[in-house]
Amino acid sequence: MMPVYAIGSAALGTAFLSRVTCHASRFIGASLVALAVFLIAEPAFADQTIMASDSAQVDCTASAKDLTRISLVEDEFASVSKISTGNPQDDFSVVNEPVRGDIYLSVPDGFGRPALSFFATSKRGYVYKFVCRISGDQAAQVFVSNPAIANEKAAENGPANQLGPQDAAVELVQAMYSNAVADGYEMRQRTLRPVYVGTLKVQMIAEYRGSELTGRVLRIENKGDQSVELTTSMVAPSSALAVSIADTKLAPGKVTTAYLVSQNGPSPLAGQNTPTGR
Numbered sequence: 001m002m003p004v005y006a007i008g009s010a011a012l013g014t015a016f017l018s019r020v021t022c023h024a025s026r027f028i029g030a031s032l033v034a035l036a037v038f039l040i041a042e043p044a045f046a047d048q049t050i051m052a053s054d055s056a057q058v059d060c061t062a063s064a065k066d067l068t069r070i071s072l073v074e075d076e077f078a079s080v081s082k083i084s085t086g087n088p089q090d091d092f093s094v095v096n097e098p099v100r101g102d103i104y105l106s107v108p109d110g111f112g113r114p115a116l117s118f119f120a121t122s123k124r125g126y127v128y129k130f131v132c133r134i135s136g137d138q139a140a141q142v143f144v145s146n147p148a149i150a151n152e153k154a155a156e157n158g159p160a161n162q163l164g165p166q167d168a169a170v171e172l173v174q175a176m177y178s179n180a181v182a183d184g185y186e187m188r189q190r191t192l193r194p195v196y197v198g199t200l201k202v203q204m205i206a207e208y209r210g211s212e213l214t215g216r217v218l219r220i221e222n223k224g225d226q227s228v229e230l231t232t233s234m235v236a237p238s239s240a241l242a243v244s245i246a247d248t249k250l251a252p253g254k255v256t257t258a259y260l261v262s263q264n265g266p267s268p269l270a271g272q273n274t275p276t277g278r
Helices: 002-017 023-040 147-156 165-177
Strands: 048-051 057-062 068-072 077-081 093-096 103-106 115-122 127-134 140-145 186-189 195-197 200-209 213-222 242-245 255-263
Touching: 048 057, 048 186, 057 140, 077 093, 140 186, 165 200, 165 213, 165 242, 165 255
Parallel strands: 048 140, 057 127, 068 140
Antiparallel strands: 068 103, 077 115, 093 103, 115 127, 186 200, 195 200, 200 213, 213 255, 242 255
């Protein structure tokens, strides 16, 4: 249905743009064409990262043709409660994967409902109501982060660490490297549009935000035909407190990961000499 609106908007916009002597018509036409481009464009973010508190409703999108994975950040699913309709075409399945504590959803071919819903309880005792709209053919991922968990962990560990900024930055790099959430930080798994620095394709894939420091995980791919020796100055501004690169010698076509930590304030990614500043 969305492509139909996009085509209609583009056609109407072109008609308005053809009225070259009327500035108002040209403005309306340009707006309609821009709307058509927006409707046709693919979404920039494939995964869904959702912040939710205890007993909150989690609105998400589940795949109509493939599996949908739902993962709790720094927590695991303990149980899922749903009602069986008795009609195979209206029932969906939920599988609790015991190793990581994730759940996987799937719907049958011809699933007639526009959305599915269920309740889930986590091992930390939080309850969430999930309402997932059915859409798309590709597998989907949903990451649910509860800010209260970071506060819980901070309380368990007593007063805030008396580490200096440099030591705290190193500790955050270690947490990012192990794909864990450090105490006092909220982790968002997000994929921004890539930028190019020479032959390097750089893309931020995760962000760890605390009250004083912010950590970012960068995916770096060598799109050239020669090896590149990566340095900290190539992937981070001079103001960064800590920088770590998994593989500093990047062969053609290879991918590595970089971790950088900076103090909160103006984003270090805004500088013209940094990978994501273009």
